[in-house]
Amino acid sequence: MSTIGDMDEDALIALFAPRLPQTDAAILGPGDDAAVIAVDGDLVVSADVLVENRHFRSEWSTGADVGFRAAMQNLADIDAMGAVATSLEVTLCAPASTPVEWVLGMADGLREACEPHGVGVVGGDLSGASEIVLAVTVMGETHGTEPITRADAQVGDVIAVSGALGASRAGYEQLSRKVSVDQEAVDLFVRPRPRIGAGLEGALHGATAMMDLSDGLARDGARMARASGVRLEVDRAAVPVHEAAVRTAHGLGLDDQQALAWAIAGGEDHHMLATFPRASAVPESWHLIGEVVDGPVGLVIDGEAPTERGWDHFSGN
Amino acid sequence: MSTIGDMDEDALIALFAPRLPQTDAAILGPGDDAAVIAVDGDLVVSADVLVENRHFRSEWSTGADVGFRAAMQNLADIDAMGAVATSLEVTLCAPASTPVEWVLGMADGLREACEPHGVGVVGGDLSGASEIVLAVTVMGETHGTEPITRADAQVGDVIAVSGALGASRAGYEQLSRKVSVDQEAVDLFVRPRPRIGAGLEGALHGATAMMDLSDGLARDGARMARASGVRLEVDRAAVPVHEAAVRTAHGLGLDDQQALAWAIAGGEDHHMLATFPRASAVPESWHLIGEVVDGPVGLVIDGEAPTERGWDHFSGN
Numbered sequence: 001m002s003t004i005g006d007m008d009e010d011a012l013i014a015l016f017a018p019r020l021p022q023t024d025a026a027i028l029g030p031g032d033d034a035a036v037i038a039v040d041g042d043l044v045v046s047a048d049v050l051v052e053n054r055h056f057r058s059e060w061s062t063g064a065d066v067g068f069r070a071a072m073q074n075l076a077d078i079d080a081m082g083a084v085a086t087s088l089e090v091t092l093c094a095p096a097s098t099p100v101e102w103v104l105g106m107a108d109g110l111r112e113a114c115e116p117h118g119v120g121v122v123g124g125d126l127s128g129a130s131e132i133v134l135a136v137t138v139m140g141e142t143h144g145t146e147p148i149t150r151a152d153a154q155v156g157d158v159i160a161v162s163g164a165l166g167a168s169r170a171g172y173e174q175l176s177r178k179v180s181v182d183q184e185a186v187d188l189f190v191r192p193r194p195r196i197g198a199g200l201e202g203a204l205h206g207a208t209a210m211m212d213l214s215d216g217l218a219r220d221g222a223r224m225a226r227a228s229g230v231r232l233e234v235d236r237a238a239v240p241v242h243e244a245a246v247r248t249a250h251g252l253g254l255d256d257q258q259a260l261a262w263a264i265a266g267g268e269d270h271h272m273l274a275t276f277p278r279a280s281a282v283p284e285s286w287h288l289i290g291e292v293v294d295g296p297v298g299l300v301i302d303g304e305a306p307t308e309r310g311w312d313h314f315s316g317n
Numbered sequence: 318m319s320t321i322g323d324m325d326e327d328a329l330i331a332l333f334a335p336r337l338p339q340t341d342a343a344i345l346g347p348g349d350d351a352a353v354i355a356v357d358g359d360l361v362v363s364a365d366v367l368v369e370n371r372h373f374r375s376e377w378s379t380g381a382d383v384g385f386r387a388a389m390q391n392l393a394d395i396d397a398m399g400a401v402a403t404s405l406e407v408t409l410c411a412p413a414s415t416p417v418e419w420v421l422g423m424a425d426g427l428r429e430a431c432e433p434h435g436v437g438v439v440g441g442d443l444s445g446a447s448e449i450v451l452a453v454t455v456m457g458e459t460h461g462t463e464p465i466t467r468a469d470a471q472v473g474d475v476i477a478v479s480g481a482l483g484a485s486r487a488g489y490e491q492l493s494r495k496v497s498v499d500q501e502a503v504d505l506f507v508r509p510r511p512r513i514g515a516g517l518e519g520a521l522h523g524a525t526a527m528m529d530l531s532d533g534l535a536r537d538g539a540r541m542a543r544a545s546g547v548r549l550e551v552d553r554a555a556v557p558v559h560e561a562a563v564r565t566a567h568g569l570g571l572d573d574q575q576a577l578a579w580a581i582a583g584g585e586d587h588h589m590l591a592t593f594p595r596a597s598a599v600p601e602s603w604h605l606i607g608e609v610v611d612g613p614v615g616l617v618i619d620g621e622a623p624t625e626r627g628w629d630h631f632s633g634n
Contacts, residue, residue, distance in 0.1 A: 010540075027359055031544070032466045033397040033528050034363035036459065039356045042344055045456060046351035047406040049442045080350040089364040091408075091452045125366045125452070135408045135442070135452035139362065142353065149349045211350050223327075227348070 004103060005096025009126055012103065019107035023120025025086035025141075035122035037087050041142035044085075046077035048214075052132035056190075060175050063102035065190040066134060067109025073214060074138035075117060076194050076270040080212040081147040082203025085140035085196075087122040088114065093129035106134070117196055145203065153209035153228035153275040157292040160282045162198040162272035165217060166245030166259055169266025174248060181251025185244035194270035198283075202274045206281045210274035216267035218306040221299040224273065232299040234290035239263050239301075264306055321420060322413025326443055329420065336424035340437025342403035342458075352439035354404050358459035361402075363394035365531075369449035373507075377492050380419035382507040383451060384426025390531060391455035392434060393511045393587040397529040398464040399520025402457035402513075404439040405431065410446035423451070434513055462520065470526035470545035470592040474609040477599045479515035479589035482534060483562030483576055486583025491565060498568025502561035511587035515600075519591045523598045527591040533584035535623040538616040541590065549616040551607035556580050556618075581623055 004012055017030060028036035050056055050070050061069070071088065078085040090110065092103070110121055119138075153159075171189025174180055194212065202210050209228055213220050217239065225232045241256070241263040249259040275292055276282050298305065321329055334347060345353035367373055367387050378386070388405065395402040407427065409420065427438055436455075470476075488506025491497055511529065519527050526545055530537050534556065542549045558573070558580040566576040592609055593599050615622065 028464060028466060032468070033394040034361045034400070034455075034457070034464075036398070036400075036464050037360040037362060039360045043354040043356045043360055043456065044351045045354060045404070045406055045454075046440055047408050047442045047452075047454065049408045049410060049444050049452065051410055051444045051446050054445055077350040081353070083351070083353075087362070089362055089454045091364050091366045091454075093366060093368055093450055093452075123363055125364045127366050127368045128371055129368050129448065129450060131447055133410055133446060133450045133452070135364075135366065135410075135450070137362075137364065137406045137408075137454035138351075139360065139456070140351070147345060147351075147353050149345060151349070 002100045003096060004094060004098050004100055007100065012126065015100065016104050016107040019104060019111060020121040021111040021114035021119060023087050023118055023122065026120055026122050030121065030123045037122060037139065039141045041144040044078050044081050044083040044140040044142060044147060045137065046074060047135065047137040048074050048077065049133060049135040061190045063105030064109035067106035068113045068191045070134050070136045071110045071113035072192050072194065073270055074136045075113065075119065075196050076212040078138055078140035079196050079199030080210050080272060082145060082200055082210065083140040083142050083147055084200065085117060085119045085138050087120050087139045089137040090121050090124035091135040092124065093127045093133040095130060096128055098132065148203050148207050148210040150209050150211040150224045151227040153224060153230050153292050155230055155292050155294050157208055157275035157277055158279050158282060158288055159232055159234065159275055159290040159292060160286040160288050161240065162202065162286050163194060163269065164240040164242035165213065165269050165271065166263030166266050167242035168192055168268040169262040170245040170248035173252065179252065182244050182247040185248045188244060192268055192270045198272050201283050202272055205276065205283050207274040207276055210272055212270050213273050214267060214270060216265045217273065218265050218299060220273060225297055225299045229297055231293045231295040231297060232290060233293050234299065234301045236302045238289045240287040264301065319417045320413060321411060321415050321417055324417065329443065332417065333421050333424040336421060336428060337438040338428040338431035338436060340404050340435055340439065343437055343439050347438065347440045354439060354456065356458045358461040361395050361398050361400040361457040361459060361464060362454065363391060364452065364454040365391050365394065366450060366452040378507045380422030381426035384423035385430045385508045387451050387453045388427045388430035389509050389511065390587055391453045392430065392436065392513050393529040395455055395457035396513050396516030397527050397589060399462060399517055399527065400457040400459050400464055401517065402434060402436045402455050404437050404456045406454040407438050407441035408452040410444045410450040412447060413445055415449065465520050465524050465527040467526050467528040467541045468544040470541060470547050470609050472547055472609050472611050474525055474592035474594055475596050475599060475605055476549055476551065476592055476607040476609060477603040477605050478557065479519065479603050480511060480586065481557040481559040482530065482586050482588065483580030483583050484559035485509055485585040486579040487562040487565035490569065496569065499561050499564045502565045505561060509585055509587045515589050518600050519589055522593065522600050524591040524593055527589055529587050530590050531584060531587060533582045534590065535582050535616065537590060542614055542616045546614055548610045548612040548614060549607060550610050551616065551618045553619045555606045557604040581618065
């Protein structure tokens with residue numbers, strides 16, 4: 001099996017570049033000092049990194065899984081602004097011992113995630129490293145509409161999420177316990193599948209504040225509360241728990257409350273959390289989970305601070 | 318000394334964010350799912366990564382040096398298109414043992430490099446890692462002018478560089494040999510100082526092809542030759558050697574030919590390499606070093622393939 005240490009940088013690029021997704025927005029694609037991209041409206045930009053043994057493990061995720069996940073979580077960030085992603089810059093740092101097949105798989109995973117949305121890889125960088133680091137910057141455009149921040153939730157708004165939560169964490173629980181009770185949850189952990197476009201839908205329905213759930217409802221919701229200077233009151237019974245999380249809990253001999261805890265604190269589902277001026281504005285497929293109220297800034301669930309916490313990527317180092 | 322492992326992610330961000338440079342182009346700065354940036358013309362975007370013990374060593378470079386260098390090499394990439402940089406996305410992966418001071422210094426270095434050019438940090442990501450990885454994506458705008466690629470050098474053009482070469486490599490030679498004979502070269506290795514704006518100047522003077530010299534004249538020039546499908550004929554005696562490289566060579570008991578070899582193969586000076594339709598078009602402060610001719614594609618120096626090679630970031634892994 002050949003490794004990237006056997007190849008020079010130009011040869012490796014020449015090998016994986018044809019597998020990368022392309023975008024019609026590119027006026028000049030990869031290969032020069034910089035790419036040139038058409039932007040309709042303002043530029044919307046975000047970055048997310050995946051680090052081996054912190055965000056993924058190579059015994060759990062293939063290169064294709066890692067590429068897919070890196071793209072998806074970045075696309076969700078642009079969607080969460082009510083904007084439309086067009087392009088990615090992808091920086092890969094990897095040990096010389098990394099199989100070339102891993103890198104080609106990563107390119108395939110990026111393409112699988114991006115192609116349905118017309119998003120392309122327009123550039124990036126490569127380096128050796130002692131562990132795999134995949135750093136992605138995503139760029140999108142507003143098409144002239146107002147971006148939806150997390151800072152404009154208003155007292156009196158309702159709170160909603162665009163999908164059922166907890167599946168990703170349920171997959172992680174299986175892998176970390178080395179048991180297999182529900183494949184869908186595992187699949188959703190290694191390849192999160194938020195519905196890209198849900199954010200734009202939320203924006204078009206008048207969302208006042210919006211963000212994607214990467215670190216869990218409890219932690220991310222608290223961030224929205226702080227940014228908006230409001231109190232988010234979540235109804236525990238209304239939090240939609242993904243069926244794969246419920247099945248996983250049962251398969252592990254745990255109860256529905258455990259699945260609900262994963263939904264509240266799990267993270268990495270990447271569905272949208274948004275506030276809307278009234279319940280009737282919430283898109284049909286979304287789930288109403290609470291309301292924005294006066295009172296001390298923060299997120300409460302059934303009136304209490306959640307005891308579940310999301311991910312902290314520096315902890316456990 | 319407190320380390321980043323002692324802090325949670327939000328607290329660390331709150332500490333270094335005020336030190337980061339800001340840009341007037343930001344409609345929405347850091348802190349949300351994505352930043353929103355005004356773009357005049359088309360978006361020009363590039364990414365460059367610095368990995369500890371590969372691109373820098375912590376015994377040679379402070380956090381501020383690393384931040385400065387990361388910004389500068391990214392700004393040079395946008396300048397090399399004849400475009401104007403506005404903003405950076407900065408992803409930092411670092412061990413829990415990294416001093417908080419290192420991270421604050423990095424922010425200071427980014428600011429020192431960016432502020433003179435009105436460039437701001439508009440977002441990024443943080444993660445733990447087993448070594449420091451600083452991945453930067455830079456964004457700029459064309460202001461409606463045509464970007465200068467590396468692919469349009471024409472037979473009959475002259476070749477020029479925007480600054481004297483070899484200082485960075487001369488600094489590296491001192492540090493790696495653990496001797497100190499010329500401080501300027503060392504300073505230019507840890508903090509490259511290409512003149513940002515030289516690329517725009519080249520574009521306004523009618524440059525046909527342009528790139529910044531990150532991997533050395535020999536290697537990067539060969540890339541330009543391949544991209545343009547031409548032969549770059551460089552006159553060895555005309556290659557401008559930085560005085561700090563000459564002083565370093567002499568200080569190490571080496572001759573002028575060694576300094577010239579550093580200028581040809583050294584890399585990381587980040588000055589511009591460009592082709593112009595005629596010698597009279599070359600900006601005054603630039604150095605004419607050769608011409609574009611018919612013949613086999615590639616770069617030759619005094620008629621021969623250079624034996625000096627630039628950096629290959631996967632080698633030596």
